[in-house]
Every structure is written in C-alpha cells, then in structure tokens.
Amino acid sequence: EAQVTQNPRYLITVTGKKLTVTCSQNMNHEYMSWYRQDPGLGLRQIYYSMNVEVTDKGDVPEGYKVSRKEKRNFPLILESPSPNQTSLYFCASTTSLDYGYTFGSGTRLTVV
C-alpha cells in the first residue's frame, strides 16, 4: 500500500530533551515536507526537500532540523524542544508539487 508513515503518533516530552520524528514514504517521491498544524493558524510549512541532500526552509523553521540522506526518509529533529513546539505535525510527500501532497497520519507532540 502506497503511504507516508510517521512515528510516533503521540509523544509527550520535556523541555530540552532532543527528539526525532521519523517519516518514510514508499512511493519513490522526490518531494517531502514537514508541516505543523495549530488552531487558528492552519498548516504551516517547516522544511521541505526536493530530493536527496536537497532541503530548504519553509515558513517556520526555527527550532527544527531535517535531513534527507535517503529518498524515502525525511526525519524531523527537535534538538531542544520548547513548549511552543507543542503541535500536530504532518509529513507529506509527492512526485510533483503540482499534483498535491500525500500526508502521513500525523504526530501529536506535547512539550511540557
């Protein structure tokens, strides 16, 4: 089944404890992206990648890192999480930005 897989689905962590949210797609897509979704603010792009080793900042990159060492994987790293990073995170992928993204199931992160 073609899909974007994120892990974990739920995560509660403490301020400052480094964490990684994994994202993997099995569709051989070139483009991958991370979004966060907050009430009243909608989906905001954190980082995106056009292919292996090619990444760029979205609208809200502060406090996040990404890497794209393999085409299928695009992990999101929070090196020192803070409470304002409490949010619902979505990974997405597509073969072309003109075809629309396929989204993962989401990761609900709470930083206390």
Add this chain to the structure above:
Amino acid sequence: QKEVEQNSGPLSVPEGAIASLNCTYSDRGSQSFFWYRQYSGKSPELIMFIYSNGDKEDGRFTAQLNKASQYVSLLIRDSQPSDSATYLCALRSGGYQKVTFGIGTKLQVIP
C-alpha cells in the same frame, strides 16, 4: 495580507444542498491550486487540483478557478453528513518549491 484566505466557518448546509467553499489568494503568480478535506483528528486528504481558469468536475465536487479575481472555490453537490469536515485550500506559488495552505473552512452538513 495572508497568502491564502479562507473563512473558518462553520458553514452549515442541509443534507442534499450545494455547499460552496471559497478561497482567495494574494500571489498572482500562483499556478497550482488544491482542495483538501480533513476530518477531525485525521490527516488532510487531497480532493482535487486545478491549474486553469474555469471549472473542473469530479463526481459531486467541482473546483472553480478565476485567476483574474484571485479566487478558487469548491462546490459540493448533494451534500451528505459524511462531507462534514474541514476543507483546506492550498496553492503553489509560481517559481517556488512550496505549497501554502489556508486555515480551512469547517463544513457541517445537517441531516
């Protein structure tokens, strides 16, 4: 001005009616437009994309694009309670490798 503007709603329509969801955008260079549906607690799901001025129909859904007026709309005919969800408008700005979303309009279809 936000890149993509949507009324957050809720928009309430009776079952069987036509639901009309609207979206305006600021960048005249935007080239690809998308409508996603998001059920509560779920991830966004692509319904349609449209590139050219005019209408594009897919089953009960029709997307309409007017680049001169900078708006895109989604019509849902014969609305069903299962259509109750938040509908997200998104676009790709010309020359940019990013897709920007509106905040979404919550649709409630009343049985």
